[in-house]
Amino acid sequence: MAISIAQITDLHLLADPEAALRDCVTTARAAGGFWCFGKRSPDLLLLSGDLSEDGSPASYERLRDWVEELVCPAIAIAGNHDQPQCLAEICGRSPFINESVYTVRAGESSRWTHTSPNELMAG
Numbered sequence: 187m188a189i190s191i192a193q194i195t196d197l198h199l200l201a202d203p204e205a206a207l208r209d210c211v212t213t214a215r216a217a218g219g220f221w222c223f224g225k226r227s228p229d230l231l232l233l234s235g236d237l238s239e240d241g242s243p244a245s246y247e248r249l250r251d252w253v254e255e256l257v258c259p260a261i262a263i264a265g266n267h268d269q270p271q272c273l274a275e276i277c278g279r280s281p282f283i284n285e286s287v288y289t290v291r292a293g294e295s296s297r298w299t300h301t302s303p304n305e306l307m308a309g
Contacts, residue, residue: 259282
């Protein structure tokens with residue numbers, strides 16, 4: 187059985203959806219990416235690093251709304267611009283997975299293995 191995993195990284199969303207960061211309206215760019223993923227219906231969405239530029243509740247609410255429209259589970263990993271507590275409060279419920287990380291380990295490509303976040307931090 188094959189699964190499809192989509193990844194979006196470094197969205198740098200801002201509270202103001204019309205605001206630009208380095209001449210790029212990040213909300214418009216991100217909306218296009220979510221529209222594209224929605225047409226492909228991934229089995230899992232991985233959102234990594236710098237999801238918000240300003241750590242604003244409005245940016246995380248927009249992100250949550252887009253993920254809910256996809257109707258697939260999502261894992262969000264905070265970056266250095268993110269506010270992890272705010273991200274967890276707003277996006278820490280379905281369809282977001284915030285309790286565990288699932289990964290495929292080398293040599294086990296046909297099985298999913300559960301890995302706790304603490305195991306990922308080793309070393």
